[in-house]
Amino acid sequence: MLKNKKVHFIAIGGSVMHNLAICLKLLDNQVTGSDDMFFDPSKTNLQKHGLLPEKEGWNADKVHSGLDYVILGMHAKKDNPELLKARALGLKIYSFPEFIHEASKAKTRVVVAGSHGKTSITSMVLHVLQKTGRAFDYLVGAQLEGFETMVKLSDAPVMVIEGDEYTTSPLDLTPKFLHYKHHYACITGIAWDHYNVFPTLDIYEHQFAQFIDLTPPEGKLFYAASDPRLVSLIDRAEIPQERLLAYEALPATVRNNKTFVEWEGHEYGLQVFGQHNLQNLNAARCLLNELGVSNEQFFTHIQSFKGASKRLELIGEGQNCSIYKDFAHAPSKLKATSEAVTRQFTKRQLTACLELHTFSSLNKAFIHQYKDCYNLPHEALIFINPKAVEAKKLEMITEAELREAFNRPDIRLFTEAPKLEEYLLNQNWNNRNLLLMSSGNFGGLDIETIKNRITG
Structure with a gap:
C-alpha cells in the first residue's frame, strides 16, 4: 500500500x-x-x-x-x-493514525504516550537508533535535526511513534494512540489537557486506561513512577502487572551549568537538562533496551542529543545570558520547564514568558489548573493574543484573573507583541536568562531581534 x-x-x-x-x-x-x-x-x-x-x-x-x-x-x-x-x-478513507497502523502491521511498534515529554522521548529513541545504524520508521511531532521529515515509512522492522491522545478525525473521536496497537510503550504522566474534547479529568484519564489495557501479552509498558494518577491507573489495569514496569529519573549532578548523568560508576555529560528530561532519558533507555540497544550504547550516543525543536531549545547565548524556547503551554509542561532552567542556572535570575494559546489554556473554566505552576521564575510574564481568544470564541482573561488562577500576584499580562518586545529589550540581562514558552508565535513577536539585542 x-x-x-x-x-x-x-x-x-x-x-x-x-x-x-x-x-x-x-x-x-x-x-x-x-x-x-x-x-x-x-x-x-x-x-x-x-x-x-x-x-x-x-x-x-x-x-x-x-x-x-x-x-x-x-x-x-x-x-x-x-x-x-x-x-x-x-x-477507502483512512485517518492518519489508521493509515500508520495499516502501514506498520508487520513491524514492531513502539509508542510514546503521555501528557508531556512525548516528543522528547521519541526524539531520544530516534537519535540513538540512528547513531547505532538501526533500520527504523517513525512518526514524531516535531522537526528533528538529522531527519528530513517527521514521518518515515519503509521496509524497516521497527516503527517508533509519538502517540497523541487527541481525537483521530471528524469521523472518529477516539484518541489517536489507541489505533497504533503498540508492542512496547511508555506513558510519561497524566496531566489534564484538551479540555475541549475531554471536559473532565476522569474522561481524560480513561483514554490512558484504555491505552494501558491494549498492551499485548508479549509486550511491555513503562510508566513514570513519580506520577500518582498514572500509578493509580496502572494499579487498576486489567492486564498482568508484570507487563507494566516503572521508571524514575536518572541520577545526575549539575556542574558549571552542565548536567552529568551517573550510571554504573560512569559519568556522561548531557546537552539537555532538567528533572523531566532525566526522567525522559530513562524512558528512552528502557524502550531502546527492548529493541536490542545496550545501556552502554545508549549512554554513549545520548551525549550528542541536543533536544527536539522548541523543547528547551537554546536559541541564543551571551556571556551571562541564555535564551530558551519551549513548546510548554499546559500546566505540567510550564512547571517542569521553568523549574529546569531555574535549577540549571542557580546563579542567574529567570524571566519567563508564557503564551496562553490553546483552547484549554484560554478557558476560564480550566485556567485554575495552572495554580502554583509558575512560582519559580524570578519574573513571570504572560502573553495572550486577543485574536486567538476571539477565534476560539472565548472571553478574554484579565491580569487580575491570571494572578488569582496562577496564585502569583506579580504576574504581568501583555496583549500586544510590540509592547512585550519593548519591555524585554529594556531589561538588564546580565546574569539573567529568558525562557519563551508557547505553542503559538506570541502574536508575531520578533524573537530574532530580541535574541540579537539581548545576547549581542
Whole structure:
C-alpha cells in the first residue's frame, strides 16, 4: 500500500499530514491534497515537493473513483465536500493514525504516550537508533535535526511513534494512540489537557486506561513512577502487572551549568537538562533496551542529543545570558520547564514568558489548573493574543484573573507583541536568562531581534 498508489489528502496542511504526504510522494505515489489555509513550515515544505495546491479551499473534483484511498485530517469537518464525495464513491478513507497502523502491521511498534515529554522521548529513541545504524520508521511531532521529515515509512522492522491522545478525525473521536496497537510503550504522566474534547479529568484519564489495557501479552509498558494518577491507573489495569514496569529519573549532578548523568560508576555529560528530561532519558533507555540497544550504547550516543525543536531549545547565548524556547503551554509542561532552567542556572535570575494559546489554556473554566505552576521564575510574564481568544470564541482573561488562577500576584499580562518586545529589550540581562514558552508565535513577536539585542 506504500508505492504506486493514487492518494488524496483532505486537510493536507497539518503538521503531520503534510509530512505524511511528502513521505508518500517520495515513495513514488501520486499525491494530491486540499486545505482551507496553509501556514509555514507546511506551506514551504509542500511547495518544495510540488504538493502545494494552486488555491486554498476544498474542491470535490479532486476526489474521484480512480483514487486508491483518501487520508483524512482532523482539521476537516464532517460536512467537508471532499469527504462527502469520498464517502459517496465508497472510497477507502483512512485517518492518519489508521493509515500508520495499516502501514506498520508487520513491524514492531513502539509508542510514546503521555501528557508531556512525548516528543522528547521519541526524539531520544530516534537519535540513538540512528547513531547505532538501526533500520527504523517513525512518526514524531516535531522537526528533528538529522531527519528530513517527521514521518518515515519503509521496509524497516521497527516503527517508533509519538502517540497523541487527541481525537483521530471528524469521523472518529477516539484518541489517536489507541489505533497504533503498540508492542512496547511508555506513558510519561497524566496531566489534564484538551479540555475541549475531554471536559473532565476522569474522561481524560480513561483514554490512558484504555491505552494501558491494549498492551499485548508479549509486550511491555513503562510508566513514570513519580506520577500518582498514572500509578493509580496502572494499579487498576486489567492486564498482568508484570507487563507494566516503572521508571524514575536518572541520577545526575549539575556542574558549571552542565548536567552529568551517573550510571554504573560512569559519568556522561548531557546537552539537555532538567528533572523531566532525566526522567525522559530513562524512558528512552528502557524502550531502546527492548529493541536490542545496550545501556552502554545508549549512554554513549545520548551525549550528542541536543533536544527536539522548541523543547528547551537554546536559541541564543551571551556571556551571562541564555535564551530558551519551549513548546510548554499546559500546566505540567510550564512547571517542569521553568523549574529546569531555574535549577540549571542557580546563579542567574529567570524571566519567563508564557503564551496562553490553546483552547484549554484560554478557558476560564480550566485556567485554575495552572495554580502554583509558575512560582519559580524570578519574573513571570504572560502573553495572550486577543485574536486567538476571539477565534476560539472565548472571553478574554484579565491580569487580575491570571494572578488569582496562577496564585502569583506579580504576574504581568501583555496583549500586544510590540509592547512585550519593548519591555524585554529594556531589561538588564546580565546574569539573567529568558525562557519563551508557547505553542503559538506570541502574536508575531520578533524573537530574532530580541535574541540579537539581548545576547549581542
